[in-house]
Amino acid sequence: MKALKNYYYLIISVLVVFFLFSFFTKKKIEALRNNLSILQQGREKLTLLQKKSETLSSFDEISLIDQVNKLNYILPSEKSVAGLMASLDLVSQEASVSIKKITFSPGNVSSDKTKVNKENFDVSLAIEGKTEQIKNFLVKLKNSLMAFNVKGIKILKTKAQEGSGLARADLILTVYYKTVTQKLGEITKPVTLLTKEEEKLLLKMENISLPSVETSPNIPVGKTNPFD
Amino acid sequence: MKGINLLEKSVVETKESTNIKRKTTVYSVVILLSFTVLNLVVFFLANSYYKKARELNIEIKSQENLINSLKDREIKYHVLKEKMVFMTKIFKEKIDVGQIIRFFEDLENQGIYLNDLSIAASKVTFSAMAKDSNTLSLALSLFIESKQGKKLFSEVKLDSLGQDKKGQYNFTISLIPNYYEGT
Numbered sequence: 001m002k003a004l005k006n007y008y009y010l011i012i013s014v015l016v017v018f019f020l021f022s023f024f025t026k027k028k029i030e031a032l033r034n035n036l037s038i039l040q041q042g043r044e045k046l047t048l049l050q051k052k053s054e055t056l057s058s059f060d061e062i063s064l065i066d067q068v069n070k071l072n073y074i075l076p077s078e079k080s081v082a083g084l085m086a087s088l089d090l091v092s093q094e095a096s097v098s099i100k101k102i103t104f105s106p107g108n109v110s111s112d113k114t115k116v117n118k119e120n121f122d123v124s125l126a127i128e129g130k131t132e133q134i135k136n137f138l139v140k141l142k143n144s145l146m147a148f149n150v151k152g153i154k155i156l157k158t159k160a161q162e163g164s165g166l167a168r169a170d171l172i173l174t175v176y177y178k179t180v181t182q183k184l185g186e187i188t189k190p191v192t193l194l195t196k197e198e199e200k201l202l203l204k205m206e207n208i209s210l211p212s213v214e215t216s217p218n219i220p221v222g223k224t225n226p227f228d
Numbered sequence: 229m230k231g232i233n234l235l236e237k238s239v240v241e242t243k244e245s246t247n248i249k250r251k252t253t254v255y256s257v258v259i260l261l262s263f264t265v266l267n268l269v270v271f272f273l274a275n276s277y278y279k280k281a282r283e284l285n286i287e288i289k290s291q292e293n294l295i296n297s298l299k300d301r302e303i304k305y306h307v308l309k310e311k312m313v314f315m316t317k318i319f320k321e322k323i324d325v326g327q328i329i330r331f332f333e334d335l336e337n338q339g340i341y342l343n344d345l346s347i348a349a350s351k352v353t354f355s356a357m358a359k360d361s362n363t364l365s366l367a368l369s370l371f372i373e374s375k376q377g378k379k380l381f382s383e384v385k386l387d388s389l390g391q392d393k394k395g396q397y398n399f400t401i402s403l404i405p406n407y408y409e410g411t
Contacts (some may be wrong), residue, residue, distance in 0.1 A: 013259050028270045
C-alpha cells in the first residue's frame with residue numbers, strides 16, 4: 001500500500017488520459033478521419049465538375065444548334081412522313097425515276113406503350129425507270145444520309161416494258177426515327193464525346209442544306225362579323 | 229567497508245520513495261503534456277479541414293452553377309450524341325443493293341435475260357432466261373467461281389429449271405448474300 005502511494009500521480013494521470021481519450025479525443029479523431037475522406041471525395045467531385053464545365057464551354061453553341069437541327073431533319077425524333085417524302089422526291093428526281101406508288105405502314109397510333117423501343121416503320125415504294133436509272137436511284141438511296149435502309153427490292157420487267165428498256169422496282173424501305181430522352185442524370189456525369197467515326201459522319205451531314213420552309217402568305221380573312 | 233550502512237532504515241526508505249515519486253511525477257507530466265499536444269493537433273487539423281471543406285464547397289457550388297447555366301448546351305449535345313450513335317449503326321447496316329444490281333447487269337452482258345430480281349436482307353432470288361446450256365453454265369459459274377460472285381454470295385441454289393420450245397432455258401436461282409449473318 002505504501003509503495004502504491006508513490007505511484008498515485010502516475011495512476012491518476014493515466015486514468016484521466018484514458019477517460020478523456022475514450023470519451024472525447026477518440027470521437028474527435030474519428031470525425032477528423034471522416035472529414036478527410038469527405039474532403040477527398042469533394043476534391044474528386046470538383047475535378048469532375050471542372051472537366052465537365054470545360055468540355056461544355058468548348059462547344060460552339062451556334063454550330064451545335066445547326067448540327068442538331070440537321071440531325072433532327074435526317075433522323076427525326078418522331079415518325080415523320082413529310083421529311084421522308086421530300087427526300088424520296090429529291091432522290092427520284094436526281095436519278096430520273098418516277099415514283100408510281102408509296103404505301104406507309106406507320107404502325108399503331110402513338111401511345112406510351114407503342115412508342116417504347118419502336119424506332120422504325122416500313123414504307124413500300126414502286127418506282128419505274130430504265131434499269132440504269134433504277135440502279136442510280138438505289139445507289140443514291142444508299143449514299144443518302146437520310147435515315148432509311150432498303151429492306152427488300154424486287155425488280156420486274158413487265159411485258160409492256162419489254163423492249164422499252166424500262167423496268168419497275170418495288171422497294172420496301174425501313175425508315176428510322178429516334179426519340180431521345182432529355183434526362184441528363186447526375187450533374188457529375190461526364191459528357192460522352194463523339195467517336196472519330198461519328199465525327200466523320202457528322203462532317204458529311206454538315207454539307208446537307210435543309211429545305212426552306214415556305215410560309216403561306218397572309219390571306220385576308222374578311223369581316224369577322226358578316227352583318228356589320 | 230562494504231555493506232555498512234550508517235543511515236537508519238526509515239531514512240533510506242524515504243529517499244527511495246522520494247526518487248520514485250519524482251520519477252512518477254515526471255512521467256505523469258509527460259503523459260498529460262503529450263495528451264494535451266495530441267488534442268491540440270486534432271483541434272487545429274479539424275479547424276484546417278473545416279476551412280478547406282468550406283472553400284471546396286464554394287468552388288463546387290460555383291462549378292455546379294456554371295454547368296447548370298450550360299444545361300441547354302448539354303442537352304443538345306446529348307441529343308446529338310444519342311442520334312449519332314444510332315445513325316452510325318444504321319449506316320453500318322445499309323445494304324449495298326447497287327453492288328448486287330451491278331453484278332446482275334454483268335450477267336445480262338453474258339447473254340442471260342433477267343425477268344425479275346428480288347433482294348431482301350436474307351435472300352436474293354431471280355428468274356432469268358438463258359439462250360442455251362452453255363450460257364446457263366456460264367451464269368452458274370459466275371456465282372460459284374467468280375471472285376465477285378464469291379464475295380457477294382455464300383450460297384447458290386437452283387430452284388427451278390425448264391426448257392421451252394425454242395430451246396431456251398428458264399430458271400430461278402436463290403442466293404444467300406454475304407451481308408446476311410443469319411440468326
